[in-house]
Amino acid sequence: MQRVCSRGAPEEAQAAVRALSSRLLGLAGDPARDPDPSIYLALRLASDHDPRGEERYLARLEDAFQHRYGRSLQAAVRPHGHHQQDAAATENSTSTEGPETGRLALYLLGLRATCPPPDPSPQRLLVTWLKYYLEEDWAGSRHHGHPLTSYYQYSLGMLALCVHRKRVREEVIRRLLVAEHHGRFRHHGGSTMDTEAVAALAFTCVERERLVGPGLAAELRAATRGVRRRLVEAQGEDGFFGNVYSTPWAMQVFIATNTCRAQLAYGRAMAALLENLDTFSTAATMAQVLPALHGRSYLDIATMHCHEELNTLTPAFLEPLPEVPGNMTVRLVVECPEPRCPQGRLYDQPVPAPAGASLLDVLKVAAAQGPHSFTFDTQDTPQGPFLSRVLGLGPRRHERSYWQLLTAPSTSLQMGVADYRPQDGETLILRLSHW
Numbered sequence: 001m002q003r004v005c006s007r008g009a010p011e012e013a014q015a016a017v018r019a020l021s022s023r024l025l026g027l028a029g030d031p032a033r034d035p036d037p038s039i040y041l042a043l044r045l046a047s048d049h050d051p052r053g054e055e056r057y058l059a060r061l062e063d064a065f066q067h068r069y070g071r072s073l074q075a076a077v078r079p080h081g082h083h084q085q086d087a088a089a090t091e092n093s094t095s096t097e098g099p100e101t102g103r104l105a106l107y108l109l110g111l112r113a114t115c116p117p118p119d120p121s122p123q124r125l126l127v128t129w130l131k132y133y134l135e136e137d138w139a140g141s142r143h144h145g146h147p148l149t150s151y152y153q154y155s156l157g158m159l160a161l162c163v164h165r166k167r168v169r170e171e172v173i174r175r176l177l178v179a180e181h182h183g184r185f186r187h188h189g190g191s192t193m194d195t196e197a198v199a200a201l202a203f204t205c206v207e208r209e210r211l212v213g214p215g216l217a218a219e220l221r222a223a224t225r226g227v228r229r230r231l232v233e234a235q236g237e238d239g240f241f242g243n244v245y246s247t248p249w250a251m252q253v254f255i256a257t258n259t260c261r262a263q264l265a266y267g268r269a270m271a272a273l274l275e276n277l278d279t280f281s282t283a284a285t286m287a288q289v290l291p292a293l294h295g296r297s298y299l300d301i302a303t304m305h306c307h308e309e310l311n312t313l314t315p316a317f318l319e320p321l322p323e324v325p326g327n328m329t330v331r332l333v334v335e336c337p338e339p340r341c342p343q344g345r346l347y348d349q350p351v352p353a354p355a356g357a358s359l360l361d362v363l364k365v366a367a368a369q370g371p372h373s374f375t376f377d378t379q380d381t382p383q384g385p386f387l388s389r390v391l392g393l394g395p396r397r398h399e400r401s402y403w404q405l406l407t408a409p410s411t412s413l414q415m416g417v418a419d420y421r422p423q424d425g426e427t428l429i430l431r432l433s434h435w
C-alpha cells in the first residue's frame, strides 16, 4: 500500500486501537449477524490481520451479494433504458425497492481490498449493476432534486467505481459537484460532515486516477480543498468534525489528500477520538472509525498491494453491560407536525422501565402498557434497528421523512434506539421529521 501521509494513532495508543480491531473481529465471527461490507473493509485496512477469519467473512459476503447480483442486468431490466423489472428481478427483489448504491459500492470496495485478488469475472457483473444504480440515482436527482438513495450513497458509488478504475459520465460527477457547491447535503438533525467527506474522497479518487479531463480535474481539486477548509472551520472545541461519528470520515479526507501532517486539526481530531473510543460500541461504528485510527482511507484500496499477512489478530469478546439495579421513569412524547397531523402531539405518557434500559426497551414497555396504546416498528439495518413506524405512521411513498429521536428540549440523539440509554426523568421525543 503506497502511503505518503498516513498518520495513524500514536505509538502509545496502538494497544487500544488493536483492542478495538479485535473486538470488531469478534463481532464479525458471530454467524447470527448479517455480513456487512464495511466491517470487512475495516478488517482489510487494519495493520493486524486474522487471514482465516477475513477469508470466512468474505465467503459470507460473497454468498449474500453473488446471490443477489449474480445474474445479468439485462435479465432484470428491459432494454432501451426502460427501467422495468421482469419477473426474475421481482422475485429476487433486486432493484424493486430502488437502487442499493451504497451497499453494493461498499462490497465492491471490499473485493478490491481482498488479497489475493478474487476472480475478476463475477466482479464485472457487479460493476455493471453499480453503474446502473448510480445512473438511477442520477436520474432521480434530476427528477426530485436529490438522488433516490442519498448523496452519501451516491458518493460511495462514485468512489467504488473509481477504485475499480471505471469511468462514469461527466454529468454524474457534475451532479455531485453542484450539490456540494450549493450545500445540499444537509439533512435535518443529522450531521452533513459524513456526506461532505465521502464526496471529497470520491472527488480525490476520480481526479487522482485521471478518469476525467484537466478542466474537471481542477474543479474536483478545488471542491476537495473547499471541503477540507470547511471541515477545519467546523471543528468543535471538542476536536470533532461534526460529531464523534462523522469525525473518522473527515479524517479520511486529510489522509487521502496527504494533508494530515500539515493540519493541526487532524492531530486534535485523532486525540479526541482516542479519548472517546468507548463511544464506538457497535460493529458499524467500529468499522467506520478503525481505518482512520490506522491512518488509512478508502482511497488506499486503489493502491493496495498484496503481501503475506501474518495471523497477528485474535478476536475479543466484550462482557455484556452489567445490570443497573432499580427502576426509572422516562416521559415519551410523539410529535407529528402539521400539515400531516393537525393534532401535533400524538402521545405523551410517563413510561416506567428498569434503570439502564435502552430507548428500545422503553418503547417496548410503552407498547405493552395500557390504556394509551402505543405501537412501533423497527427495521434491521447494519447500524442496528431503525425506528421505521410509530403509531402506524411512517414515510409515505417518495416522501423523505423519518422518526427523528430527540431528548428534550430539542437535542437530536447521536445513537439509535437500541444504543441510547435514557436517564431517569428524561423526556424522549419521537418526531416525524423531513430530511
Ligand code: B12
Residues within 6 Å of the ligand: 101, 102, 103, 106, 149, 150, 152, 153, 187, 188, 189, 190, 191, 194, 195, 242, 243, 244, 245, 246, 249, 282, 284, 285, 288, 381, 382, 383, 384, 385, 386, 387, 388, 401, 402, 403, 404, 405, 406, 412, 413, 414, 415, 416, 417, 419, 435
Ligand atoms: C443518510 C443517513 C440517514 C438518513 C437515512 C435515510 C436514507 N434512506 O438514506 C436519515 C435522515 C433517515 C437518518 C436518520 C438517523 N440517523 Co443517520 N445517517 C445517515 C448517513 C449520513 C448515511 C447512511 C448510509 O446511507 N449509509 C450507507 C448504506 C449503504 O449503509 P446502511 O447501513 O445500509 O444505511 C442505512 C442505515 O444506516 C439507515 N440509517 C441511517 N441512519 C441510521 C441511524 C441508526 C441509528 C440506524 C439504526 C440506522 C440508520 O439508513 C441507511 C439507508 O437505508 C450516516 C452517516 C454514516 N457515517 O454512516 C448517518 C448515521 C448512520 N446516522 C446517525 C444517526 C444518529 C441517525 C438518527 C438516530 C438521528 C436521530 N437523532 O434521529 C436517525 C435514525 C432514527 C431512527 N428512526 O431510528 C449516526 C449513527 C451513529 C451511531 N451511533 O450509530 C450516523 C453515523 C451519523 C452521525 N455522524 O452521527 N440517517
